[in-house]
Structure formats: structure tokens, C-alpha cells
Amino acid sequence: MAKYNTNQRRELAAFLSQHPDELMTAQEISEQVDQSVSSVYRNLELLENEGKVTRQPKDGCREMLFRYMASEHCADMIHMCCSECGRTMHMDENTAKTLCDMLSSDGFGVDRTKTVIYGVCRDCGGNR
Amino acid sequence: MAKYNTNQRRELAAFLSQHPDELMTAQEISEQVDQSVSSVYRNLELLENEGKVTRQPKDGCREMLFRYMASEHCADMIHMCCSECGRTMHMDENTAKTLCDMLSSDGFGVDRTKTVIYGVCRDCGGNR
DNA sequence: CTAGTTGCAAAGAGTTTGCATGGCG
DNA sequence: CGCCATGCAAACTCTTTGCAACTAG
Secondary structure: OOOOOOHHHHHHHHHHHOOOOOEEOHHHHHHHHOOOHHHHHHHHHHHHHOOOEEEEEOOOOOOEEEEEOOOHHHHOOOEEEEOOOOOEEEOOHHHHHHHHHHHHOOOOEEOOOOOEEEEEOHHHOOOO | OOOOOOHHHHHHHHHHHOOOOOEEOHHHHHHHHOOOHHHHHHHHHHHHHOOOEEEEEOOOOOOEEEEEOOOHHHHOOOEEEEOOOOOEEEOOHHHHHHHHHHHHOOOOEEOOOOOEEEEEOHHHOOOO
16 A cells, blocks of 8 residues: 655556556556656556556466556446457446346356456457 | 377377366476476467467466367357356356347457456355 | 655566477378 | 477566665655
């Protein structure tokens, strides 16, 4: 838990809030805010504990992608990630609810934050 | 693409077919079949290209888990992973179809192989 | 002033690669 | 016998940790 309100933390928060719901590596963030990677990792972890940031494995899977959640609303969305263009989008809430309800009746409680649906988005021709 | 039918490949295949749909790290497999990790990685990659093996990031996410798909049937299932006990199960086919159809009508084509739903299974109290 | 933070460099962890040896066909 | 595959160790990549210097309160 953060005790001091440091410059680096303020700048990190400022940067992230300009890029809500965007997937970025720790390195990218580190370059953008011009801070050491270690501080970025440490502060991202704090934000993750506060529920403001989540991480998901990058497609191939060597590294993690971090995502800043602007609001409660966003935190509770199921995210879908396009394997072609890499963009993330929110699952329609009705669809999400239907899915969770169906699985719940089988006894499986979905973790909305951790789950990511992979596929191909409309723009990349997912419907063909 | 495999050119020779070596002992190691035969033993790896034999071991995997005794553990269908089970999530294992490369290290675990390496120990079980008593082969070098490098060979295991190389041969798992071949099997992945043949569509017989998939990989998914391990929960926390430092390493990959490999899963041998015994049949076409299994290859086409959406997998659900319990964050508590780590077990994997197949999503009920009706549920899976409903989900894919709902997303498809939004233009998003689900990749059944890559997608893993995280949550808590019945045995671990997911329904509470 | 004191304890939390930072940056650097080194350590870790898992995976990949180069190379000499060994085995399949 | 020729080429592919294996095992070992070294290289890599991303992340974490130890430590001394720095800074917020």
C-alpha cells in the first residue's frame, strides 16, 4: 500500500488515466513516463492491488500487458482481445450476464477480471 | 515438421496420451519422460503445429502450461480453469455455442482454442 | 529526521539457441 | 553414411530483488 505521494506515482497515474483500457507492457510505460522499469513494476503492482490495474499475458506469451481501468464500470467488464490487431473491447453486458448465469447454474463462478476472450474482431473479419 | 520417428518423440507422445486435457509445465513433462527440457520444448512445438497440443499461460503467468488434446472433440472445446484448484474442464457445448453465437452476431469470432475462462469451480465453491 | 521510494545492477525463472555427439533411415 | 534430433550449457527476455542514495511528510 502506498504511503507517500511521490512524483513518479503521480506521473504514472496521470499517464495511465490518459490511456484507459489500453494494453501496454511495463517497458512501454516505463519509456513513456521516463522512469525505471522497477519503479513502474512496483507501482503497477500497487495499483493492481487497489483494483485499478489488471494484467494479462501478451498473446504469444512472454510478457505481461497492463491495463488501467478508468472506472468501476470498466473493472467489471469481460474483455475480449483481437488476436489480429491486438485491440481490447468490452463484452456486451447482456451477453456477459447470460454467459455468467449459464456457467453459474453449472456451479462455475466466472472471474470477470481475469477472463479474456480471444478471437477476431469485426474490423479484422471475425464474422466471416 | 518431424522427419524421424525417434524414441523420445514416441515416449513423449505415449506420456501425453495418458494425460489428455491435463495442464502441465514443460519442466514437469521433462521430468516425467526423463528427457532434456530443450527436446521437450522442441517436440511440444511440433505437436502444437500439428494441432495436437495447445499452450496457455499459467495463472500468475511466468510460465506456460501445455495441454494435449486427445481428439478433435476436445480441441474444439472452450476450456474453463479454476483459479483455486487449477483444474481444467470443458464448457458445456450448448453454453459454448450460445456464447459464440451471441458474440458472432456482434461481429466477434471466438477462438475456442486460445480462450480460457477463469473462475472458481463447483468443488471450490464457485456457486456461492 | 525517519521511513518509504527510487534507480541501478545483479539475480531469478522460464524458454530458446548453438554446437558437438548420437541415432534414424 | 547423411541428415535430423538430442543434451548440455550458454544466451535471452522479462520480472523481481538488494542496496545505497534520495525525498516526502
